[in-house]
Amino acid sequence: MHRSIEVRQAFGPVVEGEALVSEEGFSPRYDLDRWTGLITKPGHKLEGASIVGKVCFFPTAKGGIAAGWAFYDIKWKKIAPKAFVFGVTNPVMVQGAVFAGIPITAGWTPHPRGVVKTGDWVRVDPARKMIEVLRS
Amino acid sequence: MDLTAEERAILAGSRGEAARRALEYQIEVGRFWGAKRLVPVTNAHMMGDIEVMGDGGLEFLRKEAESGARCAIPATTNARCIDFAHCERLGQDAGEVAKERKLIQYLRRMDVVTTDTCINYQTVYQPHLGEHVAWGDTGTVIYANSVFGARSNFESGPAALAAAITGRTPEYGFHLDECRKGSFLVELKANLDDLADWGAVGKLVGEAHQDYFAVPVFHGYHRTPAADELKHLGAALASYGSMGMFHFMGVTPEAPDSIQAFQEKIVITEREIDAVYSRYSLGDGDARLVVFSGPQQSLFEMKQLASLFGGKKIREGSACFVTTNGAVLAQSRALGYAGTLEAAGVTILEGVCFYILQNLSPMREANHWTNMVSNSAKIVNIIGAHRFNTILRRTRDCVDIACTGQLR
Numbered sequence: 383m384h385r386s387i388e389v390r391q392a393f394g395p396v397v398e399g400e401a402l403v404s405e406e407g408f409s410p411r412y413d414l415d416r417w418t419g420l421i422t423k424p425g426h427k428l429e430g431a432s433i434v435g436k437v438c439f440f441p442t443a444k445g446g447i448a449a450g451w452a453f454y455d456i457k458w459k460k461i462a463p464k465a466f467v468f469g470v471t472n473p474v475m476v477q478g479a480v481f482a483g484i485p486i487t488a489g490w491t492p493h494p495r496g497v498v499k500t501g502d503w504v505r506v507d508p509a510r511k512m513i514e515v516l517r518s
Numbered sequence: 519m520d521l522t523a524e525e526r527a528i529l530a531g532s533r534g535e536a537a538r539r540a541l542e543y544q545i546e547v548g549r550f551w552g553a554k555r556l557v558p559v560t561n562a563h564m565m566g567d568i569e570v571m572g573d574g575g576l577e578f579l580r581k582e583a584e585s586g587a588r589c590a591i592p593a594t595t596n597a598r599c600i601d602f603a604h605c606e607r608l609g610q611d612a613g614e615v616a617k618e619r620k621l622i623q624y625l626r627r628m629d630v631v632t633t634d635t636c637i638n639y640q641t642v643y644q645p646h647l648g649e650h651v652a653w654g655d656t657g658t659v660i661y662a663n664s665v666f667g668a669r670s671n672f673e674s675g676p677a678a679l680a681a682a683i684t685g686r687t688p689e690y691g692f693h694l695d696e697c698r699k700g701s702f703l704v705e706l707k708a709n710l711d712d713l714a715d716w717g718a719v720g721k722l723v724g725e726a727h728q729d730y731f732a733v734p735v736f737h738g739y740h741r742t743p744a745a746d747e748l749k750h751l752g753a754a755l756a757s758y759g760s761m762g763m764f765h766f767m768g769v770t771p772e773a774p775d776s777i778q779a780f781q782e783k784i785v786i787t788e789r790e791i792d793a794v795y796s797r798y799s800l801g802d803g804d805a806r807l808v809v810f811s812g813p814q815q816s817l818f819e820m821k822q823l824a825s826l827f828g829g830k831k832i833r834e835g836s837a838c839f840v841t842t843n844g845a846v847l848a849q850s851r852a853l854g855y856a857g858t859l860e861a862a863g864v865t866i867l868e869g870v871c872f873y874i875l876q877n878l879s880p881m882r883e884a885n886h887w888t889n890m891v892s893n894s895a896k897i898v899n900i901i902g903a904h905r906f907n908t909i910l911r912r913t914r915d916c917v918d919i920a921c922t923g924q925l926r
Contacts, residue, residue, distance in 0.1 A: 391550050393550050411900075412903045442728065444728075445760075446656040446757065446760075446900070447565050447596070447674050448570045448655075448874065450565070451565070451570045451572070452570070454578070455573075455575060459572070459574070472730040473547075473551070473672045473673070473677075477547050477676060478676070480546045486550075
């Protein structure tokens with residue numbers, strides 16, 4: 383069965399990668415170890431997971447202005463994810479992702495729950511505003 | 519996106535490679551948000567220090583400065599991660615300190631005014647009603663939108679720098695009338711006599727509405743709030759709720775004429791405020807670290823702290839930090855506030871925020887700090903990434919805790 387999610391807003395080139403699906407929001411400042419790419423915030427629902435090379439699904443964006451440099455920083459350190467897929471995002475996440483050249487999307491129909499799970503292989507196509515599950 | 523002749527010329531290289539790149543970047547961000555055009559801005563305020571940007575960001579700034587990037591409008595810097603007068607004593611990394619010095623040189627070469635303050639709205643520049651600016655951190659943005667009626671989105675470091683170079687920013691979010699309308703009501707029936715109480719209001723409202731585009735409308739308060747009170751309210755709303763704007767009936771310039779049309783209501787009384795304080799506890803740790811920071815202290819906050827700390831001493835084994843900017847510190851010295859605080863054993867840090875101090879986690883470990891007590895709801899929220907347990911207390915209680923080591 384072909385499974386896909388439409389997104390409302392999107393930036394970046396087409397990328398494919400392994401999905402990391404979170405039920406909790408994300409901030410590269412509050413939740414991420416910016417030297418290993420591991421989510422280290424105690425109690426985060428993905429605590430211990432690595433975002434490196436993943437297509438990361440987060441329902442919301444957390445955090446303030448400092449997050450704007452953080453994506454460029456993790457890209458520089460070669461620990462960036464392939465793409466960020468947000469339910470709801472904020473300007474800082476978008477400014478940060480565009481600055482780092484990391485694809486980012488916001489707004490999803492349907493909700494990824496039931497469509498994509500962690501470990502699935504997905505394609506993010508910002509120009510078509512489409513995310514497809516290629517293998518699960 | 520509709521571009522002016524000047525913008526098309528910039529894209530063709532009329533103002534150099536750095537301006538061309540900056541504008542291309544802004545257009546991409548604007549497209550994401552559906553911006554129809556760019557809007558001229560008069561002022562930029564950017565976050566840029568080695569702790570937030572790392573080596574990659576430093577290299578980017580070096581190339582920008584060397585390729586001739588220059589600010590087209592007045593641009594200032596937010597609080598940074600190193601106070602050069604204190605870095606050795608704080609055990610900050612010498613290599614990172616050297617990078618921070620370089621970073622400041624690159625910014626100055628681009629004509630950025632390194633004010634190193636997160637209270638630019640109190641001490642540097644106060645935009646007027648309807649004035650478009652490009653500011654960050656979040657506390658500066660919510661104050662600009664709400665109290666001045668100026669117009670800014672949250673602009674991260676790279677975005678604010680791009681705006682400084684091109685003199686414009688994509689027109690979306692709080693630049694547009696439709697995003698500035700109130701979305702729900704908050705009735706303030708509490709006394710709110712301390713700055714921490716205003717932060718507690720921000721926490722209560724922000725946590726319940728985590729949405730950049732939610733705009734609370736406060737009403738029913740029994741007196742006129744002061745600038746420092748609105749500062750703590752805004753900083754906490756932005757921190758807990760990611761909010762960029764609020765209205766305050768009878769106080770802020772774009773508050774609605776009437777509150778009749780609003781459906782959803784929150785009422786905040788003494789009980790809700792008391793409940794905020796009662797949720798914090800020491801856990802297994804102690805109360806040996808008290809911080810007045812995030813945002814930096816205004817002159818009146820310095821005056822109040824001096825009056826509360828006068829004749830007292832920080833308890834042996836405890837530490838108390840106050841952060842402010844260079845201008846406020848200079849006046850605080852002239853007026854004797856700084857001397858009073860230092861005589862009590864308070865460490866005053868200039869041009870920094872405690873939250874982004876370089877090497878903060880190792881500093882916490884070296885000092886065996888587990889808890890951080892503060893009167894700022896914002897810093898209590900954000901410093902958890904450095905694995906502090908945090909406790910919000912009223913200003914007078916914070917001073918008492920610093921001097922006794924006993925949590926009240």
